[in-house]
Amino acid sequence: MKNIKKILAGATAVATLMAMAACGSSNESGDASDSQNLTIAWWGNQDRNEKQDAIDKAFEAANEGVSIDGQPSEWSDYWQKLSTSAAGDSMPDVIAMDYSYFNEYVENGLIIPLDEYIEDGTIDTTNIDESILASGQKDGSQYLISSGSSSPAMIYNKTLLDEAGIEMPEEMDLDEFKALAKEVYEKTGVKTNFRYYEASELLEYVMRGEGKTLFEDEGLGVTAEDVEPYFDVYEEGINEGWHISPEVFAEITAGSVDQDPVVYGSDPSSMSWVSFKFTSQMPAMQALTDDDLALAPWPAADVTAANYIKPGQFWAISKSCENPQLAAEFINYYTNNEDAVTTMGTDRGLPVSSAMMTVLEEQLSADEQEIATFLNDVVTPNSSAINPPSPAAASTVNSQTLPEIEENILYGAITAKDAAATFVEEANGAY
Amino acid sequence: MSQASAVPGRRLGEAGVQFKKQGRFARFMTLERTSGVVCALPFIIGFLVFLLVPILLSFYYTLTDYSIIGEAKFIGIQNYLDMFSDDKFFKSLGVTFFYALVSTPLRLVFALFVAMLLLKNSKVSGFYRAAYYLPSILGGSVAVAILWKQMFAADGVVNQVLGMFGLETDFAWLGNESTAIWTLIILGVWQFGSSMLIFLASLKQIPTELYEAASVDGASKARQFWKITLPLLTPTIFFNLVMQSINGFLAFTQCYIITQGKPRNSTLFYMVYMYDESFTRHHAGYGAALAWVMLLIVGLYTGFLFLTKRFWVYDEEA
Numbered sequence: 001m002k003n004i005k006k007i008l009a010g011a012t013a014v015a016t017l018m019a020m021a022a023c024g025s026s027n028e029s030g031d032a033s034d035s036q037n038l039t040i041a042w043w044g045n046q047d048r049n050e051k052q053d054a055i056d057k058a059f060e061a062a063n064e065g066v067s068i069d070g071q072p073s074e075w076s077d078y079w080q081k082l083s084t085s086a087a088g089d090s091m092p093d094v095i096a097m098d099y100s101y102f103n104e105y106v107e108n109g110l111i112i113p114l115d116e117y118i119e120d121g122t123i124d125t126t127n128i129d130e131s132i133l134a135s136g137q138k139d140g141s142q143y144l145i146s147s148g149s150s151s152p153a154m155i156y157n158k159t160l161l162d163e164a165g166i167e168m169p170e171e172m173d174l175d176e177f178k179a180l181a182k183e184v185y186e187k188t189g190v191k192t193n194f195r196y197y198e199a200s201e202l203l204e205y206v207m208r209g210e211g212k213t214l215f216e217d218e219g220l221g222v223t224a225e226d227v228e229p230y231f232d233v234y235e236e237g238i239n240e241g242w243h244i245s246p247e248v249f250a251e252i253t254a255g256s257v258d259q260d261p262v263v264y265g266s267d268p269s270s271m272s273w274v275s276f277k278f279t280s281q282m283p284a285m286q287a288l289t290d291d292d293l294a295l296a297p298w299p300a301a302d303v304t305a306a307n308y309i310k311p312g313q314f315w316a317i318s319k320s321c322e323n324p325q326l327a328a329e330f331i332n333y334y335t336n337n338e339d340a341v342t343t344m345g346t347d348r349g350l351p352v353s354s355a356m357m358t359v360l361e362e363q364l365s366a367d368e369q370e371i372a373t374f375l376n377d378v379v380t381p382n383s384s385a386i387n388p389p390s391p392a393a394a395s396t397v398n399s400q401t402l403p404e405i406e407e408n409i410l411y412g413a414i415t416a417k418d419a420a421a422t423f424v425e426e427a428n429g430a431y
Numbered sequence: 432m433s434q435a436s437a438v439p440g441r442r443l444g445e446a447g448v449q450f451k452k453q454g455r456f457a458r459f460m461t462l463e464r465t466s467g468v469v470c471a472l473p474f475i476i477g478f479l480v481f482l483l484v485p486i487l488l489s490f491y492y493t494l495t496d497y498s499i500i501g502e503a504k505f506i507g508i509q510n511y512l513d514m515f516s517d518d519k520f521f522k523s524l525g526v527t528f529f530y531a532l533v534s535t536p537l538r539l540v541f542a543l544f545v546a547m548l549l550l551k552n553s554k555v556s557g558f559y560r561a562a563y564y565l566p567s568i569l570g571g572s573v574a575v576a577i578l579w580k581q582m583f584a585a586d587g588v589v590n591q592v593l594g595m596f597g598l599e600t601d602f603a604w605l606g607n608e609s610t611a612i613w614t615l616i617i618l619g620v621w622q623f624g625s626s627m628l629i630f631l632a633s634l635k636q637i638p639t640e641l642y643e644a645a646s647v648d649g650a651s652k653a654r655q656f657w658k659i660t661l662p663l664l665t666p667t668i669f670f671n672l673v674m675q676s677i678n679g680f681l682a683f684t685q686c687y688i689i690t691q692g693k694p695r696n697s698t699l700f701y702m703v704y705m706y707d708e709s710f711t712r713h714h715a716g717y718g719a720a721l722a723w724v725m726l727l728i729v730g731l732y733t734g735f736l737f738l739t740k741r742f743w744v745y746d747e748e749a
Contacts, residue, residue: 080710086500087715104713108501247606250693251584266586267601392498396712404696411608411695 035322038330041071042096042313043078045257047284048347055340059333066326075255076399086110091318094327097144098313099135100199100398102389106138111316113141117328124336127353135311135386144314145331148349150280151309151379152205152298157190157262157273159291164188168296170378174206174229177299178236181274185242189268193244193261194233195276196406197254199398202276202298203230204387205307209300215390215397219428224420231416231423234409244272246410254403257281263288279371280312280349286367295374297382307383309375312349346371396430489719497716499709510720520721522696523704524728530612530700531679534619539671542626543664549627550634560631567624575618576688580605583614605690608697615685615698626671633667634660665744673736680729701725 042052049072056068071092073081079101085091086108097105105111117123123145125133136144161168164187169176181192195202204214206229213221237243244261248270252259261272263285275285276298286293300306315334317327334340341356346368351357364372405423408414414422459465493510495503514520549560569575582588583604590600604610637660645655683702686692692699692707701721709718 076711083499083710083713104498104500108498110500245603245606246694247585247603250603250606250611250690251580270585392713399711400707407693407695413695 036065036326037067037069038094038323038326039069039071039092040094040330041073041078041082041092043073043075044347045284047287048072051344051347054343055334058337058339058343059330062333063326063329068330074253085320086318089320091320093318093321093323094330095316095318096147096313097316099311099386100390100394102136102138102144102314104392104395105316106143107392110319111143112319112321112324113143114145114317114328114331115141117324118142122325122328123332127336127355129352129354131385132311132352136314138389144311144316145335146311146314146349146352147334148280148312148344148346149309149352149375150278150312150349151307151375151383152201153277153279153282153295153374154298155262155275155277155282155285155293155295157289157291158294160184160188160190160273168294171297171303171382172299173209173301174233174299178233181237181242182240184273185240188273190271190273191244191261191269192237192242193272193275194237196234196244196246196410197249197403198276199255200394200402203227203402205298206230206300208308208384208387209302209306211302211305213387215387215394217391219431220424222424224417224424227423228416228420231405231409231419234406235416235419238410238412243410244270246407257284258288260285262293278310278312278349279375280347282371283345283347283365283367295370295378297378304382305384307379308386309379309383310349310386311352350375391431393427393430397427401426401430490723492716493720493723495716497719498713499715500713503716506716510717511724513717514720514724519696519699519704523692523699523701526612526697526699527680527682527701530616530619530682531676534616535672535675535679537616538620538623538675539626539668541620542623542671543630543668545623546627546630546634549631560628563627564624567622573684573688576685579614579618579685580689606694608694611690611694611698615682615689618685618689619679619682626675629667629671630664633664637663662745666746669736669740669744673733676732676736677729680725680732 040052040056042048044052049070052072053070056070060066060068071081078096082091082095086105091110095111097111114123118125125142125145128146132146132149133142136142136146156168158168161184164184166180166183166187169180172180181194185191200214207214207222207226210226212226215221234243238245248261248265252261252264257277258264260275260277261270262275265271277285279295282293282295297303297307315331317324317331321327334344335351336353336356338356338359341351341353341360342363345360346364350372351360361372401423405414405419405426409416409419492503494505494507496506496509497503545563549556549563566575584590585601585603585606589604590602593600602610604614641659641663642655645659650658681702682700683706686698686700686703687706690698692703702725705718705721705725708721709715
């Protein structure tokens with residue numbers, strides 16, 4: 001019996017040691033290793049994944065002995081995978097980062113500063129605009145390199161509107177938008193999707209149009225009265241019949257480009273003429289439909305105050321990365337190599353390097369040309385600086401508070417007035 | 432092993448005889464109980480490292496504010512207190528209880544019914560048993576969940592079949608608060624295979640003399656079922672009831688893939704809520720607390736079932 005106890009005690013000790021060793025190992029081997037393997041994680045759709053794979057292969061070909069493991073996910077799965085791998089200290093080496101998660105990841109020390117790689121020239125930033133670089137900085141250090149610029153945009157079905165003889169105004173406010181949506185529904189039977197069950201950018205945008213900031217550091221910068229007009233759109237839309245019924249969304253993944261009601265659905269009543277997206281998502285959506293899609297700014301009281309250029313996505317190097325030098329080379333390749341830039345096209349937005357933009361401009365497809373024109377001629381002259389990155393509380397608001405309140409309005413469970421009050425209370429509670 | 436050895440456990444193997452003079456280690460290694468422990472070691476290590484350590488860690492996390500990507504901050508029992516003011520916690524608990532307590536009995540009735548049909552031995556009964564077991568293997572899978580979602584869509588197979596019977600409809604089964612949960616319950620009932628196999632095995636255990644005697648006495652088939660089959664099956668029913676309700680409480684995939692709790696949280700399973708809290712909203716401490724509360728609930732529920740056992744479960748020895 002004694003022996004068994006000894007063995008058990010030994011086994012426990014071994015197991016504990018192993019567990020501790022497993023936790024410790026990746027911390028120690030920080031920079032010395034010359035691993036030639038890079039794992040690269042991003043979110044995207046089929047279209048983007050294929051383009052990214054092609055770039056990864058070209059980078060492998062250009063650097064002997066390097067092998068790249070690409071790990072694409074859908075947007076919502078991406079953040080779950082990334083946070084769990086962060087907890088296990090086994091993050092991919094190069095990760096796609098979004099503006100809304102930037103603060104959380106920097107504050108927890110999960111991504112490393114890129115300053116030394118920029119200083120020694122590994123990452124060439126000479127052709128990148130100051131304001132674009134600034135959006136990836138925090139506390140004086142550069143953490144992120146933007147992988148493309150985009151802006152909020154309504155991606156709408158131009159063919160449908162043309163056939164119905166409806167003119168799309170250059171800019172509109174919420175009331176004009178509601179009138180337009182109603183007109184489209186009456187003439188074509190096609191409904192509207194007012195960015196239902198997605199993150200809060202549209203609400204933030206509408207608030208910017210009123211000169212207000214949705215997320216401030218210590219709480220919301222808006223009152224129930226401020227946000228009520230936003231929720232009114234849902235209430236009026238569902239009462240007057242022109243907003244898509246929430247039942248349709250039970251069958252699709254909200255936010256997915258591939259299943260967006262503009263390009264997906266079998267019946268006008270389950271389809272939308274417009275989707276509130278970003279310019280970078282246009283080519284992927286256009287690829288899914290024969291109708292001609294076009295871009296317009298989101299509605300707001302003051303579109304110039306509301307609109308902004310957004311660094312579409314960023315690249316960052318995680319603290320688990322064993323060979324940051326190689327990772328930095330990859331980011332530079334993505335940003336400053338002609339082949340890489342032309343392969344990706346405008347999928348993540350327009351290239352951030354002005355030199356690369358010149359190269360790309362010559363070979364843009366018609367869709368991509370449309371995006372470039374929209375960004376350069378419509379948005380840039382009529383926009384304001386982007387809000388600072390959102391506080392951590394925004395992730396609860398984006399994934400739960402706002403979508404569920406919108407759902408409650410569409411199911412007729414609460415009025416827009418109550419929705420506005422509930423939203424402000426719950427969103428402040430998330431801080 | 433020979434029967435000659437007088438002291439079990441101290442007995443030497445064939446090889447042990449040869450090593451007899453080579454010291455205590457060799458002797459120790461050839462002891463039967465040593466080899467037993469060595470063989471069990473992979474499991475013991477696996478249990479300690481992959482189950483016990485995470486379980487204890489997760490209990491520690493219930494006492495912290497832990498965002499997964501940041502440090503865990505100790506906050507005492509605050510997570511447990513927060514549950515009392517969390518509407519979604521009660522909502523998901525209600526949904527999960529409804530699901531488990533409705534789908535389990537339905538599934539058992541169905542499983543028993545099919546088991547009775549398949550009891551007769553014929554050339555094709557083996558095929559049918561396998562065919563009916565298939566859904567249980569597939570049922571928890573992502574592919575079937577996606578299939579289910581398509582079937583119950585407004586333009587899905589279910590509505591088309593209804594259309595063939597003259598019930599033209601584009602009813603959104605998944606989008607309606609009163610029907611969405613039932614699509615999940617039907618999926619649950621469809622996975623009756625493993626209960627069915629257990630019923631089948633124990634139906635075969637019932638001595639045929641009992642039925643012969645009953646029919647000599649003139650008992651009808653129905654009466655034989657109620658007076659012989661069912662009472663003798665109660666231990667199996669009890670086992671299935673316990674196992675399947677626990678499965679019901681812990682159901683995840685169906686909800687996560689098919690409905691994601693929509694509409695308006697009317698199909699929000701407890702496990703999915705826990706998952707969302709932990710991984711989507713980065714409240715891993717709260718998520719861990721939810722898990723421990725579920726453990727308590729499952730424990731209490733199972734204990735309750737065991738208490739009722741003596742009122743309805745047939746015990747041969749009694």
